[in-house]
Amino acid sequence: MAFAHSEAPAQRPVSAKIVVSGGFGVGKTTLVGSVSEIKPLRTEVAMTSAGLAVDDASKVSSKTTTTVAMDFGKLTVDTGLMLYLFGTPGQDRFGFMWEDVVQGALGAIVLVDTRRLDDCYAAVDFFESRGLPFVVACNHFDGGTLHDLEEIRSALDVPADIPIFMTDAREPRKVRDALLELLEHILTKIEPTTVMAPAPPPPPSSVAPSEPSFDPWRADQAVPTPSP
Amino acid sequence: MSDYHASQGTRHESFVRPYMITAGRTVGHAGDIPIETLVVGRLSNEGLSPDYAAVIDLCTTPLSVAEIAVYIQQPIGVARVLVADLTASSHVEQHGTAASEGAAIVRRLLDGIRSL
Numbered sequence: 556m557a558f559a560h561s562e563a564p565a566q567r568p569v570s571a572k573i574v575v576s577g578g579f580g581v582g583k584t585t586l587v588g589s590v591s592e593i594k595p596l597r598t599e600v601a602m603t604s605a606g607l608a609v610d611d612a613s614k615v616s617s618k619t620t621t622t623v624a625m626d627f628g629k630l631t632v633d634t635g636l637m638l639y640l641f642g643t644p645g646q647d648r649f650g651f652m653w654e655d656v657v658q659g660a661l662g663a664i665v666l667v668d669t670r671r672l673d674d675c676y677a678a679v680d681f682f683e684s685r686g687l688p689f690v691v692a693c694n695h696f697d698g699g700t701l702h703d704l705e706e707i708r709s710a711l712d713v714p715a716d717i718p719i720f721m722t723d724a725r726e727p728r729k730v731r732d733a734l735l736e737l738l739e740h741i742l743t744k745i746e747p748t749t750v751m752a753p754a755p756p757p758p759p760s761s762v763a764p765s766e767p768s769f770d771p772w773r774a775d776q777a778v779p780t781p782s783p
Numbered sequence: 784m785s786d787y788h789a790s791q792g793t794r795h796e797s798f799v800r801p802y803m804i805t806a807g808r809t810v811g812h813a814g815d816i817p818i819e820t821l822v823v824g825r826l827s828n829e830g831l832s833p834d835y836a837a838v839i840d841l842c843t844t845p846l847s848v849a850e851i852a853v854y855i856q857q858p859i860g861v862a863r864v865l866v867a868d869l870t871a872s873s874h875v876e877q878h879g880t881a882a883s884e885g886a887a888i889v890r891r892l893l894d895g896i897r898s899l
Contacts, residue, residue: 568845571881571888572819590899596853627849632895636888639819639847655859659817659882661889731896738893745886 570637573737574656576682577666578674582694582724583642584626586666589730591628591640598625625656643678653681662688662741664733666724669693672710679711688744690737692722716743816863821845821878822870831874838865842875 575583588595627641643656657663665678675691682689691713693704704719713719718736723729823845828836837855846854852862869875881888 568821568823568878569881569884569888570819570821570845570847570878571892572817596850598849598853599858629847629850630896630899632892636891636895637819637821637845637847638892638896639849641818641849656818659819659880661881661892731899734896735893738889738896741889742886742893745889 566635568635572639572660574660574663575642576678581666581668586724586730587628587640587642589727595626595628662737665691667693688741691719692733694724817880818849819847822875825876826874
């Protein structure tokens, strides 16, 4: 078969990944399906390392190889930018797959069933330990008890700077809002100083900032030394 | 692409085990390929074995490694190995992921999703 050799040299396509995590049956696939332009696809990931990051010995499976299903969807954000949403099982024994799914992810939505808060501890712990930006979205189930969001925050021991909000995984606009919450939160992590206000226009290149501040993420600068 | 989705329900079990397709290799350097990596075909599939040819056929437009795995009905690890081999032989090209693009890509996502 023949291929068109990129006659339209637009920008090179790029893909981004967001992880949706939470306990079994919390609505991860529903959430993904609400905004995905394809019906969520199910793929299988083989895991060979049981017992990784498992702190409860009673849960360690004797199996050393297992296969877990993972549902994902995608969303064309603009020409050449594809966003993938991966729903990951929340159980801690799936830690190995999480590594695989989380590698390169921009951030995560922890989807919470307020009736079963226990189910998402593993996800919160994992993302915190990995330093991956995340938000907590409480899926509003019909008939479910509505906890106060701050009660949920304290129950999950989630730091104050992490957004917690209600969502409805079945409702595309709510899921869209959840994605926007996450992306805003990711920006605060990437650029803590510039996100609250619109960035000022860049100064003329000839004018150097009088006191350049130290950026711990940059390697190409002198490390400030404490005064003697 | 809807024909692929339709075929998902009628998945047939293959006699060929995944490790046969990849000649026993599991991850190798293919582990460096994130599952959302977009892959696009560059050369024809002439002379390739069916498993490799199938990947090329799928990638007429950029498709993620995860989707490739679904459509060839194999675990992601197998899709990775096939994509790694096809990349090495220049049959396909891998595109970048957002991981290395920082705030600019997050803003682009914000703008794009807000306007949906």
